[in-house]
Amino acid sequence: MKTITEQNLRALVDALISDGKRVVGPRVAGTMTLYEPLTGGAELALGELPRRSAKETFLPLCETILTYEQGKEAVHLGDVDPVRLPETVLIGARPCDVAAAPVLDAVFSWDYRDEFFLERRRKTTIIGLACTGGDDACFCTAMGLSPADSTGSDLFLTPLKGGSFRCDAITDKGTALLAAHAGLFADGTGEPLPLAEPALGALDLEKIRAWLDGHFEDPLWEEIAARCAGCGACAFLCPACHCFDIVDEGGTAKGARRKSWDACGFGKFTNHASGHNPRDVQPQRYRNRIMHKFKYYVDKFDQRLCTGCGRCIRACPVGIDIAAVLEEINDK
Structure with a gap:
């Protein structure tokens, strides 16, 4: 078993940057922590x-x-x-974030291969990190994951008592990274720190899917959407939401075609050029959000568009709790 100290983990960031790689990891930005490019190991905030x-x-x-x-x-x-996109290492990513990457692979390599997304995936090595702390919004276990789930990681870190990390190579990329920086890792063992305990336990996800299949029309959608502001915060913060728009910006002489995030909760998301909007009221839009995550994507790719990170719960300005919605459906 390989281990690495926190000091050497920060040295690893410095070494990767020296090698010309773009290193992305949690860093403090003002009053919050964000995944951003790091300029040095000292910025890594775990x-x-x-x-x-x-x-x-x-x-x-x-x-x-x-x-x-x-x-x-x-x-x-x-x-x-x-091809110009840089070699990248994503370090310190939590299981709920890492697990979303292979989920997104399905849609971006489906009927059309999005080479921008796929090239970034090919050029990125992911170092995942087990969670030892959480809050009432966390529900990864309800989605079939766990605070120590290595799904999607190339190298996975488990915090140990004393401040070091166990390092498990999951893929060839992870093995190559270990080999390239062998001097920063050591042979050893250690006792893992206790893992986080998500607030919501297991749900019967197949039962929820079956209920959704038979309740396209249901009072529940009106009930929830009566509060929904359609702000899109849930989609923009979600690790698995992926809706985007493509627009031409510029004038008749020159310009650029750009791809930007979009959200199915926005009123104009499904607006047709004719003026018709098949989802012209918020209950229909919130219904689509739940259907897409827990039925449509499952039907198409046998994967769910939710990893239980809880960000949508924390950020919702009107207190809509997707875990509570799922729990209500589960209990029907």
Whole structure:
């Protein structure tokens, strides 16, 4: 078994940056912790779950996918080559964030391969970190995960008593990273720290899926959506939500085509060019959020679009609790 001290973990960040890699990890930004590019190991902040998810590592809030310029005789298109994207190490990512990466792989490699997303995934090594602390909003165990779930990680760290971490190589990427920086790791053992205890236990996810299958129309949607402000905070903070819009920005002479995050809770998300909107009221939009996460995506890819991170619960300005919604459905 390999272990690494906290001091050497920070030295690993410095070494990776020296190797020319982009290193993303939890860092304190003002009053909150966020996953952001690190400039050194001293910035690594492992004390709490970052406010936003790690999906930004693979799916930026906004990115240019091509440029255009009107020439004398034709429009000249400029491709943005995904190969230019940097080698990246995502370090200190919690299981609820890491587990979302392979879930997103399914949709971005389905009928069309999104090479921007997939190239970032190919070029990223993920170092996951087991959770030893949580709060009342955490419910990863209800989604079939755990605070020590290594799903999606290449290398997985488990905090040990005394301040070191057990290191488990999960994939070839993880093994290669261990080998490349062998001097920072040591052989050894240790007693793991107690793991976090999520507030919500197991749910019968198949029962919930079956209920959703038969309750497209149900008073529950009106009841919940009566409070929903349609702000999109839940989708933007979620590690698994992935809706986006594509728009051309600029003028007739030149500009860029850009991909930006969107959310199914927004009123204009499904607005057609004709003016028709098939989901023109909030109950329909909130219903779609739950259906997409716990039925549609499961039907299509046999995976759920939720890892129980609890960010949507913490951030909702009107107190909508998705775990409580699932629990209510589970008890029906």
